Amino acid sequence: MRHRYTIPAGILPAHVLLLLTACSSGGHGGATGGWEAAYDTIGDTLVVRTLSGSIWRDTAELVPEVSIGMFDGPEEYIFGQIVSLAMGQDGAIYVMDQQVPALRVYNPDGTYRATFGREGGGPGEYKRPDGGLSILSDGRILLRDPANARIQVYAPDGEDLDTWRIRGNFNTSSRMIVDTLDRAYTIVLLDPEADVRDWEIGLAQVLPDGSPGDTLRRPDTGYEPPRIEARHETEDGGVNASLNSVPFSPDEETTLTRFGYWIHGISTDYSFTLLKPEGPVRIEKVHEPISVAAGEKAEEEAFAIRNMRYTDPNWRWNGPTIPDTKPPYREIIGGEDGTIWVLVSQPGVRREDPSYDSTDPDAIPDQWIEPALFDVFEENGRYLGAVRTPLGFNAQWPRPLFTREWVLATVRDEFDVQTVVRYRVELPGGRSPAQVTAEDTGG
Numbered sequence: 172m173r174h175r176y177t178i179p180a181g182i183l184p185a186h187v188l189l190l191l192t193a194c195s196s197g198g199h200g201g202a203t204g205g206w207e208a209a210y211d212t213i214g215d216t217l218v219v220r221t222l223s224g225s226i227w228r229d230t231a232e233l234v235p236e237v238s239i240g241m242f243d244g245p246e247e248y249i250f251g252q253i254v255s256l257a258m259g260q261d262g263a264i265y266v267m268d269q270q271v272p273a274l275r276v277y278n279p280d281g282t283y284r285a286t287f288g289r290e291g292g293g294p295g296e297y298k299r300p301d302g303g304l305s306i307l308s309d310g311r312i313l314l315r316d317p318a319n320a321r322i323q324v325y326a327p328d329g330e331d332l333d334t335w336r337i338r339g340n341f342n343t344s345s346r347m348i349v350d351t352l353d354r355a356y357t358i359v360l361l362d363p364e365a366d367v368r369d370w371e372i373g374l375a376q377v378l379p380d381g382s383p384g385d386t387l388r389r390p391d392t393g394y395e396p397p398r399i400e401a402r403h404e405t406e407d408g409g410v411n412a413s414l415n416s417v418p419f420s421p422d423e424e425t426t427l428t429r430f431g432y433w434i435h436g437i438s439t440d441y442s443f444t445l446l447k448p449e450g451p452v453r454i455e456k457v458h459e460p461i462s463v464a465a466g467e468k469a470e471e472e473a474f475a476i477r478n479m480r481y482t483d484p485n486w487r488w489n490g491p492t493i494p495d496t497k498p499p500y501r502e503i504i505g506g507e508d509g510t511i512w513v514l515v516s517q518p519g520v521r522r523e524d525p526s527y528d529s530t531d532p533d534a535i536p537d538q539w540i541e542p543a544l545f546d547v548f549e550e551n552g553r554y555l556g557a558v559r560t561p562l563g564f565n566a567q568w569p570r571p572l573f574t575r576e577w578v579l580a581t582v583r584d585e586f587d588v589q590t591v592v593r594y595r596v597e598l599p600g601g602r603s604p605a606q607v608t609a610e611d612t613g614g
Contacts, residue, residue: 413478
């Protein structure tokens, strides 16, 4: 059975949307600038398609509240390569700097509190932690350390509590999700002996006492994104291989939320599905294609060729050509509060590259950037609005933390100095998203 109807923002409370998918179709006019969407039910899937407007009725900005990091000063405020972030229930900010390496903790106002552990392989130590840093509801801190094949567990005061063994040494920028039942999910290769082109990535569940739980497989659609590949035989008879996406090509995005369900989408169009236990919710949005500038395409092609020639010095392009338009979105991230943050494609912006050395034959001028803009949705498919980020905002690595009220991320300035910033999400006129949502729902 399939039903379709259009409902502007403010007409329906969020908690009755699922019930209404079984009602007869109907339509309502929308207020100017308000959110207008079409609802379908296709089998057991609720489809919510944003046609125009948003709940917030405007684009939100990120306003910095706390900034940690400096070019020169005490060593605990100087960062080299931040790989993961976390925030405690008390507002404390945890930062893993892989270059030192050091897991540092800062008070909610940004002042230094402590450093947990140190480099090594003994109790409480770590070798090369990656993007896996999470906090359990009782305050225990989990730090994934693939080089030691374990998760290091600390007490809130930094005391070494335990080590939990994990499979393999697969180093990744992916976050270690902790769900609402305090089960941690760490990324693993399900078939580590397979060729790189056949790798299957899943999540190994670790229970709150450190014992192993289930292994989760990602949703399998059979989609094969455009790829380029380099392979080179070594002197000892081995094979080095590299497999990368074609720049600006659609890809398959899959992420597990802390509420225990997968989000899956293929960015050939603006749509993705929340695979919720009570029934899937498919979110769609009207989208205007974004063109790839000629200079932007040439730059990405040059970077791709250089990277492939690290594996095979004689490599030549062996995949599809770079598209003329960008995919609608580049990444989907589950917010800490259940919101869904979608990193959408934007027009490239040309800039000067002061570090470019024209006398270096291997140097490539890095002159194009793409400002990070996020679309924010609720779990029921309602489109809250867009959030614009400041220049230098790192949208992908290390993974930022998101809620509708605040964002924790890293930023690099024009001198390449890395800082950690906690932002407030703010709408024009100083309004908070919570105020606007309460007005919309009559709260």
